[in-house]
Amino acid sequence: MHNNEVDMNGLVLKIEELSIAFGGLKAVDGLSFEIKENEVFGLIGPNGAGKTTAFNCITQFYKPDSGAIYFKDRKGQTQNLLDHGVHEIIELGLVRTFQNVELIRELSIIDNVLIGAHTDFKATIFSQAFRFPKAVKEEREMRAKAYKILETLGIEDRANLPVGGQPYGILKKVEFARSLISNPKLIILDEPAAGLNDVETIELASRIRKIRDELGCSILLVEHDMRLVMDVCDRICAISFGKFLAKGTPKEIKENKAVQVAYLGIEVDHD
Ligand SMILES: Nc1ncnc2c1ncn2[C@@H]1O[C@H](COP(=O)(O)OP(=O)(O)OP(=O)(O)O)[C@@H](O)[C@H]1O
Ligand SMILES: [Mg+2]
Known part of the structure; x- marks a missing residue:
């Protein structure tokens, strides 16, 4: 068909x-x-x-x-x-989460969520390094969106803490949040x-x-x-x-x- x-x-x-x-x-x-x-x-x-x-x-x-x-x-x-x-x-x-949580321990919770963003955004991380205004604005918007998702999951108070050392239940939520940003x-x-x-x-x-x-x-x-x-x-x-x-x-x-x-x-x- x-x-x-x-x-x-x-x-x-x-x-x-x-x-x-x-x-x-x-x-x-x-x-x-x-x-x-x-x-x-x-x-x-x-x-x-x-x-x-x-x-x-x-x-x-x-x-x-x-x-x-x-x-x-x-x-x-x-x-x-x-x-x-x-x-x-x-x-x-269509996104998925993995049975084994795969996060970057050294990065903050919110940065781990931002990694799940659309590929267009990842490209702007480079231009952001040169402080192009458009890229800066987009970064700020994505960060606000990531924060809102963390809020919905009830872990926004940990947004800027590193992933390493967080309890398992939190890691699961961070992975969930990352799948939602796209x-x-x-x-x-x-x-x-x-x-x-x-x-x-x-x-x-x-x-x-x-x-x-x-x-x-x-x-x-x-x-x-x-x-x-x-x-x-x-x-x-x-x-x-x-x-x-x-x-x-x-x-x-x-x-x-x-x-x-x-x-x-x-x-x-x-x-
Ligand atoms: N890559 C594979 N090669 C050979 N057999 C496999 C493979 N993956 C799954 N199977 C077999 O297929 C059947 C279904 O397995 P599957 O892992 O999909 O079950 P499940 O419902 O996810 O089980 P569980 O609740 O234990 O996770 C099982 O008999 C399993 O042994
Ligand atoms: Mg299974």
Whole structure:
């Protein structure tokens, strides 16, 4: 199907019949789901379900064996992401965070956020060294924007502190902030609750919703941890052994028999 014939009305991402195998193992097997504009969407499943593999297919780190991944880009044009290289994805308006936080310890928190800015801005860092007025103005604007994002995440009081020595929960937020500075349409968060305690997880959930409301973007949470997805997601897709299992609201997913069996590996009775 030609890209502009795909119905993306109200959607930011549409995955159709996605499959990829490693040797004989079908890590993702005919998976389809859609993410709406301004939606917090969760992709969940037990260990080895294929979440990270699906994630890597969306970001084009892996090229799937078959299927299509349609994305409505910054300009409102429908793109099949499979037509793009991994380095083009961020320009289209899709960003990701990494499971292992990758920051520059010697730089301040706000400078680490500014590193995530658009490539045009990075070019101006050079002209900024010569104090071109336009570059200085742009730098000031980007810095204000970065500060505002830090505010939304509740860590603005640490903006000028070096990253080195900050607790893990803060580092996760700095990485999140860095992904937001490029004005993405869709952010994919890879296990953002990993390594966080209960209090930090609940706090993160409220920040994720706030980011969605203030930046008007969609968020895809790829999570093993049920607490975060149940708290924050509008809709969830559950997978198991690479295959679609169930889709629905957190409540529907929680009550879904197939999901319970997949997660617990046993039949559960509910009264
Ligand atoms: N690069 C690879 N080469 C071979 N097999 C792989 C590769 N990546 C993943 N797999 C296999 O594909 C299946 C899905 O793995 P994947 O990492 O996507 O699961 P997951 O849902 O992210 O699990 P977890 O919750 O443990 O992170 C697993 O059986 C895994 O062993
Ligand atoms: Mg994984």
